[in-house]
Amino acid sequence: MGSYLRPTELGDALAALGTSAATARAPRAILAGGTDFYPARVGRAIDEDILDITALPLGGIDDRGDHWRIGALATWSELIAAKLPPCFDALKLAAREVGGVQIQNAGTIAGNLCNASPAADGVPPLLAMNAEVELASAAGERRVALGAFITGNRQTARRADELLTSIRIPKPAPGTASTFLKLGARRYLVISIVMVAATIEPDERHQVLRARIAVGACAPVARRLASLESALIGQPIDAGLATLVAPEQLRQALAPIDDVRGSAHYRDDAALTLVRRALAELGARMGANQ
Numbered sequence: 001m002g003s004y005l006r007p008t009e010l011g012d013a014l015a016a017l018g019t020s021a022a023t024a025r026a027p028r029a030i031l032a033g034g035t036d037f038y039p040a041r042v043g044r045a046i047d048e049d050i051l052d053i054t055a056l057p058l059g060g061i062d063d064r065g066d067h068w069r070i071g072a073l074a075t076w077s078e079l080i081a082a083k084l085p086p087c088f089d090a091l092k093l094a095a096r097e098v099g100g101v102q103i104q105n106a107g108t109i110a111g112n113l114c115n116a117s118p119a120a121d122g123v124p125p126l127l128a129m130n131a132e133v134e135l136a137s138a139a140g141e142r143r144v145a146l147g148a149f150i151t152g153n154r155q156t157a158r159r160a161d162e163l164l165t166s167i168r169i170p171k172p173a174p175g176t177a178s179t180f181l182k183l184g185a186r187r188y189l190v191i192s193i194v195m196v197a198a199t200i201e202p203d204e205r206h207q208v209l210r211a212r213i214a215v216g217a218c219a220p221v222a223r224r225l226a227s228l229e230s231a232l233i234g235q236p237i238d239a240g241l242a243t244l245v246a247p248e249q250l251r252q253a254l255a256p257i258d259d260v261r262g263s264a265h266y267r268d269d270a271a272l273t274l275v276r277r278a279l280a281e282l283g284a285r286m287g288a289n290q
């Protein structure tokens, strides 16, 4: 077994990451809730150097004036229990679908992003919230848009000496709401075949000011639907938003994968249905609250 560290100060954690990144040894592995970490190591001895971050002061979900901050140690259960505006609905709906309650109690939202699974349920809602991640190292801090942070299947732009310290969500226009839909092979405790998150920001005339729609589990990295988002701008917010989803455009934007959970053809069909449902449900809900 390698060395195990559980610092209580961020500076000590960053120094440890910096030291191991500068040596020829494998980078120190970061451990948060462990719900992805341990399953990835089943059947083999854990011989890496480990940095357990669970004693660091990186918890909480706070309102920071012009943005929201989700600390690196905030769990899915904390998010579900937090009092948050309707722009968080998509992320809260996703949280309720991450494993069961035990997983939600231990698993962190940041761990979901750093693990960068194509089926990570936190990614589409956070893409639809325009989230950024804050990365810290002994050399300083930087912010990276979530869309640029996840670079491939289980690959991120995080350097070995960096720790993701928080997720930053810019505040959207007043009245913004969001939704999330997940399709799996059964209702609960299931890996997504397709999931969709949609956020609509309204203007004063109750038309779409900005829309962000992200689809996950169809490609190595979840994708935003830029042309659909543009087509929605200026449209009245009601269930009719669903009629603006063009099947061919969606197919081209997603180019879904074939795998054991579903064929590309099935994913095409499922993504179209889910995007339409998400917009119909969100448009109707926002229309009714006008």
Ligand SMILES: Cc1cc2nc3c(=O)[nH]c(=O)nc-3n(C[C@H](O)[C@H](O)[C@H](O)COP(=O)(O)OP(=O)(O)OC[C@H]3O[C@@H](n4cnc5c(N)ncnc54)[C@H](O)[C@@H]3O)c2cc1C
Pocket (backbone or CB within 6 Å): 029, 030, 031, 032, 033, 034, 035, 036, 037, 038, 039, 053, 072, 097, 098, 099, 100, 103, 106, 107, 108, 109, 110, 111, 112, 113, 114, 115, 119, 120, 121, 122, 158, 162, 163, 164, 165, 189, 190, 191, 192
């Ligand atoms: C039974 C079961 C069911 C599950 N169901 C779902 C599901 O339905 N949907 C879903 O999306 N996921 C699911 N998961 C996966 C997992 O629970 C989530 O991805 C969870 O959010 C991971 O968080 P964690 O804190 O446990 O991360 P960990 O396992 O501690 O870490 C995950 C990865 O991220 C890195 N890491 C963690 N925190 C940081 C940080 N702050 N900075 C840098 N790197 C970091 C770790 O080094 C590791 O590589 C399931 C897992 C299990 C075991």
